[in-house]
Amino acid sequence: MKIKAQISMVMNLDKCIGCHTCSITCKNVWTNREGAEYMYFNNVETKPGIGYPKRWEDQDKWQGGWELKNGKLRLRSGAKLTRMAKLFYHPNQPELDDYYEPWTYDYETLINSKRKNHQPIARPRSLITQQRMEIKWGPNWEDDLADGQSARQDVNLRNMGSDIALEFHDLFMKYLPRVCNHCLNPACVAACPSGAIYKREEDGVVLVSQDGCRGWRHCIPACPYKKVYFNWKTNKAEKCIFCFPRLENGLPTVCADTCVGRLRYMGVLLYDMDKVKEAAATPDKGQIYHSVLDIIMDPHDPEVLAAARKEGIPENWLKAAQDSPVYKLVKEWQVALPLHAEYRTLPMVWYVPPLSPITRRAEADVYLPEATDMRIPLAYLAELFGAGNTQVVARALQRLLDMRLVMRAQTTGDRLPARLEFDVETYQAMHRLMGIAKYKERFRIPAGLQETSQEKLHELQGTCGYTCPGGC
Numbered sequence: 001m002k003i004k005a006q007i008s009m010v011m012n013l014d015k016c017i018g019c020h021t022c023s024i025t026c027k028n029v030w031t032n033r034e035g036a037e038y039m040y041f042n043n044v045e046t047k048p049g050i051g052y053p054k055r056w057e058d059q060d061k062w063q064g065g066w067e068l069k070n071g072k073l074r075l076r077s078g079a080k081l082t083r084m085a086k087l088f089y090h091p092n093q094p095e096l097d098d099y100y101e102p103w104t105y106d107y108e109t110l111i112n113s114k115r116k117n118h119q120p121i122a123r124p125r126s127l128i129t130q131q132r133m134e135i136k137w138g139p140n141w142e143d144d145l146a147d148g149q150s151a152r153q154d155v156n157l158r159n160m161g162s163d164i165a166l167e168f169h170d171l172f173m174k175y176l177p178r179v180c181n182h183c184l185n186p187a188c189v190a191a192c193p194s195g196a197i198y199k200r201e202e203d204g205v206v207l208v209s210q211d212g213c214r215g216w217r218h219c220i221p222a223c224p225y226k227k228v229y230f231n232w233k234t235n236k237a238e239k240c241i242f243c244f245p246r247l248e249n250g251l252p253t254v255c256a257d258t259c260v261g262r263l264r265y266m267g268v269l270l271y272d273m274d275k276v277k278e279a280a281a282t283p284d285k286g287q288i289y290h291s292v293l294d295i296i297m298d299p300h301d302p303e304v305l306a307a308a309r310k311e312g313i314p315e316n317w318l319k320a321a322q323d324s325p326v327y328k329l330v331k332e333w334q335v336a337l338p339l340h341a342e343y344r345t346l347p348m349v350w351y352v353p354p355l356s357p358i359t360r361r362a363e364a365d366v367y368l369p370e371a372t373d374m375r376i377p378l379a380y381l382a383e384l385f386g387a388g389n390t391q392v393v394a395r396a397l398q399r400l401l402d403m404r405l406v407m408r409a410q411t412t413g414d415r416l417p418a419r420l421e422f423d424v425e426t427y428q429a430m431h432r433l434m435g436i437a438k439y440k441e442r443f444r445i446p447a448g449l450q451e452t453s454q455e456k457l458h459e460l461q462g463t464c465g466y467t468c469p470g471g472c
């Protein structure tokens with residue numbers, strides 16, 4: 001058993017209002033500069049839809065993530081030799097049109113226009129060519145199903161054989177905020193010919209070394225979530241850095257901190273690194289989720305704690321793992337699920353799936369795994385969060401519904417269903433964390449990592465944290 005610590009995030013989709021605050025605050029902090037105009041480390045999509053970049057979930061097109069070949073795990077983009085042959089031309093690169101052409105507006109015309117009969121207009125102007133342009137697509141073009149047509153091209157509908165009629169009376173939608181998943185088995189890291197992408201030893205954050213990146217761009221198609229971008233100005237890859245300078249100071253990421261719906265949770269998970277490959281190679285894709293749960297270790301178990309100390313995980317990290325809201329949602333209550341586990345990268349950003357409008361169902365008290373008339377079809381949610389396994393999603397939704405029934409019964413005095421899986425106190429704790437938790441309950445990030453990192457650097461380099469000739 002080799003225990004490692006991972007900073008992880010959970011998003012409760014029932015509470016996302018699609019306000020895009022997370023995208024904008026992230027953009028203002030990290031990608032508001034030349035070469036990065038089109039990049040959104042955090043973006044929010046409306047589902048069903050094709051998303052950003054267009055059809056990112058279509059791995060037949062992009063060849064992203066991992067696959068099992070003769071029982072062995074390998075990148076979908078091919079074995080090493082095949083990938084080397086694509087070194088100078090990789091056919092599966094997304095282009096600017098797949099994202100969108102970023103633009104600004106001629107604001108000056110609003111300010112400097114002479115007095116006229118009509119209101120002056122600020123026309124769009126390309127941020128790439130500086131020319132006037134017609135806007136045809138954007139990073140949230142499909143907001144609230146606004147595009148009208150692209151929802152039908154959602155890859156998940158194709159995969160489930162699309163027995164869903166997207167007619168007006170049957171329409172459903174939900175928001176899906178996305179960041180890099182800081183995966184346990186990251187395809188971006190494995191695909192980089194320069195070894196410039198790495199997973200940080202101390203907290204599992206996946207970063208691109210800007211010094212090491214040679215601009216081969218193999219990480220971009222390899223990431224099945226399309227969360228690595230190419231900076232056309234610097235010719236380097238860039239990606240979400242999980243706001244590591246904030247983490248190092250015990251603060252959550254900007255997107256989590258500013259989330260209006262207060263739906264994001266961050267904390268530490270302890271996992272067994274020795275079993276990562278085995279979990280990623282689980283033969284049945286619908287069982288990958290269970291394999292990942294098996295390698296997330298109990299932070300209260302003395303054996304796990306001893307193994308973690310042996311790996312040098314500091315005491316404040318172990319305490320944070322024990323108090324982790326993410327551990328509760330992911331492992332204890334098992335209501336948070338990975339996005340597209342079938343890509344086999346073992347994502348460490350988790351989602352509490354949305355419970356459809358539910359009052360009628362709560363009154364009817366139908367057991368969800370047997371329900372056929374959910375507003376958001378179970379089969380659709382299973383494509384996103386269960387690798388096609390509807391039981392996984394139904395079980396999480398059932399627990400959410402039971403939580404509501406328990407809390408409702410406290411006021412109405414209703415009889416509780418006999419099937420409850422947890423005791424009443426557990427449902428109350430679930431309700432507190434998911435409904436009304438304060439900042440410090442939602443984010444348990446151990447401070448002092450920066451000092452630890454600096455100490456490690458001192459150890460590694462013998463002198464100080466600087467790599468310049470002569471050190472200090």
Ligand code: SF4
Nearest residue numbers: 180181183187188223
């Ligand atoms: S989501 Fe993509 S970029 Fe992020 S760690 Fe996973 S494979 Fe790499």
Ligand code: SF4
Nearest residue numbers: 016019020022259261
């Ligand atoms: S800030 Fe929060 S509520 Fe708003 S879109 Fe982002 S995740 Fe959703």
